[in-house]
Amino acid sequence: QKEVEQNSGPLSVPEGAIASLNCTYSDRGSQSFFWYRQYSGKSPELIMSIYSNGDKEDGRFTAQLNKASQYVSLLIRDSQPSDSATYLCAVEGARSGTYKYIFGTGTRLKVLA
Amino acid sequence: DVKVTQSSRYLVKRTGEKVFLECVQDMDHENMFWYRQDPGLGLRLIYFSYDVKMKEKGDIPEGYSVSREKKERFSLILESASTNQTSMYLCASTPRPLTYEQYFGPGTRLTVT
Numbered sequence: 001q002k003e004v005e006q007n008s009g010p011l012s013v014p015e016g017a018i019a020s021l022n023c024t025y026s027d028r029g030s031q032s033f034f035w036y037r038q039y040s041g042k043s044p045e046l047i048m049s050i051y052s053n054g055d056k057e058d059g060r061f062t063a064q065l066n067k068a069s070q071y072v073s074l075l076i077r078d079s080q081p082s083d084s085a086t087y088l089c090a091v092e093g094a095r096s097g098t099y100k101y102i103f104g105t106g107t108r109l110k111v112l113a
Numbered sequence: 114d115v116k117v118t119q120s121s122r123y124l125v126k127r128t129g130e131k132v133f134l135e136c137v138q139d140m141d142h143e144n145m146f147w148y149r150q151d152p153g154l155g156l157r158l159i160y161f162s163y164d165v166k167m168k169e170k171g172d173i174p175e176g177y178s179v180s181r182e183k184k185e186r187f188s189l190i191l192e193s194a195s196t197n198q199t200s201m202y203l204c205a206s207t208p209r210p211l212t213y214e215q216y217f218g219p220g221t222r223l224t225v226t
């Protein structure tokens with residue numbers, strides 16, 4: 001089992017719809033969770049961070065965390081063609097006493113105009 | 114704004130050459146990271162450093178070494194470049210503790226021929 005798992009996609013949604021991206025993780029000790037957006041050929045940029053169970057909203061983006069079920073999700077409301085990118089889930093976790101970030105392989109989102 | 118810069122956006126080297134990739138951050142961050150990113154494999158940690166002259170191996174350190182002589186600069190060294198080291202290399206930094214998001218540089222696309 002991968003430490004952080006994401007569906008690779010592509011996830012295709014029409015413009016204006018809600019895009020739902022999911023991520024599961026294996027380390028129950030993880031405390032910090034991040035969503036990054038990465039356009040083709042560019043470096044990742046932070047979209048959201050979430051640290052406690054529940055929802056966190058920022059504009060059109062909502063991150064959801066459920067530590068008991070070990071999943072974190074990202075909802076994008078009113079999806080725009082400019083949201084088309086790969087979304088990376090990252091989890092901060094302790095392995096062998098050293099804290100590191102663990103990234104999923106990303107979900108490619110396509111927003112169709 | 115945090116700024117992480119990398120010495121080159123694109124680099125072409127020959128097999129067997131020694132290659133230096135440099136990363137500089139201007140926000141006095143303690144932690145710095147080197148990743149490589151390949152299609153289908155996601156971001157993989159090569160090395161990270163949590164202080165000057167301190168380094169720890171990541172998941173794929175073989176064939177690489179690092180140097181951190183100053184807090185703001187973290188160098189990745191390919192001792193003898195091989196074709197399987199052709200990849201996108203990303204540098205990132207974050208303040209202590211590791212609950213904060215990582216800030217990425219623009220990346221270096223390295224091709225080894």
